[in-house]
Amino acid sequence: MFVCRQMSLYTQVFRQSRNQFIRHLSSFRYEDLQVTMTKTPALKPDEKIIKFGSHFSDHMLEINWSEEKGWGVPKIKPTTSFQMHPASKVLQYASQAFEGLKAYRCVDGQIRLFRPNENCRRLKTSAQRIGLPDFDQIELLRCLKKLISIDHEWVPQSINSSLYIRPTFIGTEPTLGVNNSSMAKLFVITSPVGSYFPTALEPLSLLADPHYIRAWPGGCGSYKISSNYAPTVPIQSQALKKYGCQQMLWLFGDDHQMTEAGTMNLFIYWVNEQGEKELITPPLNSGLVLPGITRKSILELCLEWKEFKVSEKSISMKTFSEALKLGRVKEVFGAGTACVVCPVNKILYLDQELSLKIDTHNSLTQRIYKELIDIHYYRKPHHWMEDVDDEEESITDRG
Amino acid sequence: MFVCRQMSLYTQVFRQSRNQFIRHLSSFRYEDLQVTMTKTPALKPDEKIIKFGSHFSDHMLEINWSEEKGWGVPKIKPTTSFQMHPASKVLQYASQAFEGLKAYRCVDGQIRLFRPNENCRRLKTSAQRIGLPDFDQIELLRCLKKLISIDHEWVPQSINSSLYIRPTFIGTEPTLGVNNSSMAKLFVITSPVGSYFPTALEPLSLLADPHYIRAWPGGCGSYKISSNYAPTVPIQSQALKKYGCQQMLWLFGDDHQMTEAGTMNLFIYWVNEQGEKELITPPLNSGLVLPGITRKSILELCLEWKEFKVSEKSISMKTFSEALKLGRVKEVFGAGTACVVCPVNKILYLDQELSLKIDTHNSLTQRIYKELIDIHYYRKPHHWMEDVDDEEESITDRG
Numbered sequence: 011m012f013v014c015r016q017m018s019l020y021t022q023v024f025r026q027s028r029n030q031f032i033r034h035l036s037s038f039r040y041e042d043l044q045v046t047m048t049k050t051p052a053l054k055p056d057e058k059i060i061k062f063g064s065h066f067s068d069h070m071l072e073i074n075w076s077e078e079k080g081w082g083v084p085k086i087k088p089t090t091s092f093q094m095h096p097a098s099k100v101l102q103y104a105s106q107a108f109e110g111l112k113a114y115r116c117v118d119g120q121i122r123l124f125r126p127n128e129n130c131r132r133l134k135t136s137a138q139r140i141g142l143p144d145f146d147q148i149e150l151l152r153c154l155k156k157l158i159s160i161d162h163e164w165v166p167q168s169i170n171s172s173l174y175i176r177p178t179f180i181g182t183e184p185t186l187g188v189n190n191s192s193m194a195k196l197f198v199i200t201s202p203v204g205s206y207f208p209t210a211l212e213p214l215s216l217l218a219d220p221h222y223i224r225a226w227p228g229g230c231g232s233y234k235i236s237s238n239y240a241p242t243v244p245i246q247s248q249a250l251k252k253y254g255c256q257q258m259l260w261l262f263g264d265d266h267q268m269t270e271a272g273t274m275n276l277f278i279y280w281v282n283e284q285g286e287k288e289l290i291t292p293p294l295n296s297g298l299v300l301p302g303i304t305r306k307s308i309l310e311l312c313l314e315w316k317e318f319k320v321s322e323k324s325i326s327m328k329t330f331s332e333a334l335k336l337g338r339v340k341e342v343f344g345a346g347t348a349c350v351v352c353p354v355n356k357i358l359y360l361d362q363e364l365s366l367k368i369d370t371h372n373s374l375t376q377r378i379y380k381e382l383i384d385i386h387y388y389r390k391p392h393h394w395m396e397d398v399d400d401e402e403e404s405i406t407d408r409g
Numbered sequence: 410m411f412v413c414r415q416m417s418l419y420t421q422v423f424r425q426s427r428n429q430f431i432r433h434l435s436s437f438r439y440e441d442l443q444v445t446m447t448k449t450p451a452l453k454p455d456e457k458i459i460k461f462g463s464h465f466s467d468h469m470l471e472i473n474w475s476e477e478k479g480w481g482v483p484k485i486k487p488t489t490s491f492q493m494h495p496a497s498k499v500l501q502y503a504s505q506a507f508e509g510l511k512a513y514r515c516v517d518g519q520i521r522l523f524r525p526n527e528n529c530r531r532l533k534t535s536a537q538r539i540g541l542p543d544f545d546q547i548e549l550l551r552c553l554k555k556l557i558s559i560d561h562e563w564v565p566q567s568i569n570s571s572l573y574i575r576p577t578f579i580g581t582e583p584t585l586g587v588n589n590s591s592m593a594k595l596f597v598i599t600s601p602v603g604s605y606f607p608t609a610l611e612p613l614s615l616l617a618d619p620h621y622i623r624a625w626p627g628g629c630g631s632y633k634i635s636s637n638y639a640p641t642v643p644i645q646s647q648a649l650k651k652y653g654c655q656q657m658l659w660l661f662g663d664d665h666q667m668t669e670a671g672t673m674n675l676f677i678y679w680v681n682e683q684g685e686k687e688l689i690t691p692p693l694n695s696g697l698v699l700p701g702i703t704r705k706s707i708l709e710l711c712l713e714w715k716e717f718k719v720s721e722k723s724i725s726m727k728t729f730s731e732a733l734k735l736g737r738v739k740e741v742f743g744a745g746t747a748c749v750v751c752p753v754n755k756i757l758y759l760d761q762e763l764s765l766k767i768d769t770h771n772s773l774t775q776r777i778y779k780e781l782i783d784i785h786y787y788r789k790p791h792h793w794m795e796d797v798d799d800e801e802e803s804i805t806d807r808g
Contacts, residue, residue, distance in 0.1 A: 097600075186573070
């Protein structure tokens with residue numbers, strides 16, 4: 011990893027031709043960024059005790075777009091409410107895409123992001139699916155790094171805490187027609203968060219109710235857009251109230267395929283029908299599953315380890331519960347940015363209570379968790395981590 | 410129909426006990442309504458030439474709710490943008506439900522609404538599905554009537570025009586957790602609109618592409634919530650650009666059942682396998698179809714006429730196209746608040762172009778259209794129409 015603040019001639023030439031290219035693409039540009047610093051910095055909360063995503067850092071990034079004028083100038087400014095017209099497309103028709111990633115204060119004192127290019131790329135894909143305009147993902151990443159750099163004091167000092175970053179892209183045209191928004195706003199807010207698991211991994215229970223379907227082939231369950239979330243909220247809330255289950259296990263199809271757990275990707279570690287140890291997660295090709303970045307990283311790590319089979323494939327509740335009865339299911343866990351991984355100790359399914367043993371010290375879940383947080387906090391240096399102050403480096407990433 | 414502005418003793422007693430009941434339910438109350446009139450009334454646009462839903466009347470209704478304090482006081486105030494926190498649940502997770510109805514300037518000079526109780530009831534159902542708080546639908550209707558009454562000059566004078574009314578209910582809690590919003594805002598904006606068909610009914614073409622699915626069983630396609638709309642926008646837009654089709658014909662299932670047309674309910678008038686004339690529309694029990702109020706009204710009207718069979722049942726593209734080839738399909742039309750009814754003259758399906766003959770003067774579509782607009786403008790007085798100035802009457806509706 012190198013840090014270089016002086017531009018080489020090569021970099022200058024590269025950047026010039028790149029800027030022309032970006033103008034053509036009509037993306038906003040990091041080099042136009044305007045910064046207005048807050049005059050009233052807020053007190054930092056104790057992220058260990060606050061509710062997830064309820065306190066926000068001093069500054070936000072905001073970039074406006076219109077069909078007429080294209081992308082405006084990116085602005086970093088004090089975090090504040092927007093003026094929103096009541097007819098805005100986002101308020102009326104959920105014209106929205108978003109992302110979630112984290113900035114970590116690493117053991118060497120540097121602040122780093124975990125695979126932020128993946129988030130910026132996914133936001134482009136989601137925006138396209140929902141009819142929002144295109145942009146250059148590297149320009150977004152550069153602006154985003156600058157935002158974190160400015161609010162570096164908001165990246166928690168305490169180990170296992172982090173600064174949660176929420177890029178959000180909304181349609182703002184104030185008209186009631188159900189059509190593409192001719193105006194949009196891309197903004198990024200950040201929020202200091204404690205560890206999901208302050209001490210050890212805490213298992214959760216899932217309700218697998220085939221009456222409620224999160225996503226469908228031909229729908230948009232594989233995109234990170236607001237539409238996929240609100241409809242799940244009262245169902246999850248009922249799962250907790252009625253059955254004491256913290257999350258839903260979302261099923262699909264007549265054979266009750268397992269797809270996702272709450273807002274997390276799902277992993278099952280078992281001994282398969284051929285007697286092989288295998289880690290499986292539902293595949294992306296059905297369109298039922300979000301292409302999670304933690305999901306992708308776990309698959310890549312475990313493939314590198316070459317200790318057991320790693321598969322993206324569907325598994326039905328019947329296959330799963332039969333394997334569980336035969337003692338072939340070793341572990342089930344969810345994976346996502348918020349928790350990293352989260353072990354499952356119970357699944358309620360058609361009046362059956364399927365119990366899973368949890369070994370908090372010597373499990374694959376625990377091992378993956380440790381591996382990932384060692385990478386996040388740079389106890390194990392890894393190319394997945396990007397320094398927020400290393401603006402040059404992200405450009406070379408582009409190819 | 411009676412108008413009574415003096416309260417009888419009975420009404421006073423009824424209202425007192427009713428108010429206690431409402432407090433218990435924690436609904437807002439019409440009697441608490443506060444009105445602030447604009448000091449800068451806007452010029453009324455020519456609704457015949459403006460884009461649908463792009464101009465708004467001078468006043469809006471706004472009512473805030475919080476888990477802590479319950480419902481606040483309803484306010485009618487100048488139409489204006491909101492202050493929205495960037496982390497609001499509606500911006501992040503599509504915590505939203507809405508409605509669409511119209512106020513008509515009738516031939517006797519009175520301003521009336523078409524079945525507004527149905528909209529207020531449906532908004533309650535949608536709110537429940539999306540985790541937003543309950544309210545008393547009659548109190549909402551009373552506030553809404555007052556809003557229209559105040560902005561009565563915004564109800565267009567020209568025949569076939571109307572004032573489109575958009576009640577919207579959003580979750581506003583500014584936190585990033587995926588859970589029920591502890592804060593919400595119910596607001597109503599209105600917009601003068603011209604007729605969908607300034608001269609005669611104009612037919613539209615539909616693209617029936619089984620790759621895209623609007624709604625599925627166990628999802629929320631039968632609720633009027635923003636989540637159902639944004640995902641359809643780029644698909645509809647592509648249908649127009651690539652195939653010249655104005656709307657999608659949304660299909661479902663392996664047998665390609667016809668479900669909805671764009672944002673409208675779908676009707677097919679045909680001679681069925683038994684040789685009977687029959688009007689069919691896809692059923693509500695599958696959860697794939699919005700329970701439209703125009704849909705319901707058409708079913709009720711046609712049942713009253715007793716001239717042909719009226720059925721809510723599924724129809725597959727195979728059954729439909731075979732019947733079409735045999736000359737048994739007489740008409741296809743969409744139905745909704747914006748257009749009332751809209752004839753279909755072409756369906757593109759798996760590289761087939763299915764053409765439908767349009768008789769603009771002597772069709773069932775035309776007859777239903779005339780019947781409904783005669784009711785809307787009170788050329789045919791009907792109990793479906795509610796006078797906006799008749800506040801007492803709506804209360805007696807409650808039982």
